[in-house]
Amino acid sequence: MTKRLAIVLTEGYADWECGLLMATARHECDATTAVLTPGGADVTSLGGVAIKSAGAAEAASPEDFDVLVLCGGTIWQSDAVPDLSAAAGRFLAAGKPVAGICDATLALGRMGLLDDRAHTGNYRSQLPEVVPAYRGEAHYRDQPQAVADRNVITASGAAPVTFAREILVAIGLGSPELLDYLRVYGDEHKAAQG
Template sequence: MRPPDGDGGAETVVLTPGGADVTSLGGISVLSACKAEEALSGDFDVLVVCDSTIRQTGAAPDLSAPVGRFVEAGKPVAAIRDATLELARLDLFDTRAHTGDHSGQRGKLVLHDRGAVHYRDQPQAVTDRAVITASGAAPAIFAREILAAIGLGSAELRDYLAMYGDEHGAAKG
């Protein structure tokens, strides 16, 4: 995402493995702008690795090159739900706090998982050194963290998105 000149918004560019157009599990057709493997950190403000159940298998596409380029450049990399498995396999959680959906079974899904000690079992998103993670229960807070990481956060946006994340707050009374 990169904000267009002057309006403070963000542009979303979809990149897919191999550059192929895809259809989501929900039946939404998505056109790819180019190959995800070729994403350069200088061309984008953040890399968001999308959720996909294929990441629970050995058939997931290899995104280590673009993820590595973004991490090396200090650019944000974000993953939600099953996409967090990709980052765990790349050892990004060895020294970073993170969350996701697979605390109980991640050891079976990610060989040599050394980041379990840094796992935060919480519904809120976690950001640690430009790596943003969230469980599937926190899409609004995940989006807030991404926008804040690229300088598009604001008090108004925080307040608006907090309305959707309030169910994750501590019980009162």
């Protein structure tokens, strides 16, 4: 059965954070992606890319998708933060993963999903500074790679490669060949030879 990814993009979303995931899912894994947005409105990225929404993120259902992915962007630190807690709750109750990258980890923190799970984010002090109710400091992993714990996947905005890897593995699309393919995107961070 074809896997389906619900990708939540918001006004001012960060172009680079879910691009590799979406392209890899579609072209390497034969999965489908659907861009959902708050209220079903069309959105524009930080880089100026206009996106037509396929539906309201608030209505995302685990019956229709295998994972709910929240892309980072400027909205997560604004007064216009969308409430996606009901959608995230439906996915987790169905045993399906919820993922957040960069400032979207703040949304997961607001939902209380990081209080008792290993997780990461942009930097250690961001969650307690921006989310007063956050209680997960003891579970924070100060590392550059994405973290997965009990169907919640988190990453800093600088980790789209491992974010993609953790999501694809979580929904059963991981393979040695796919992991080798994704690893290539991190090769630029290795020390130069010669």
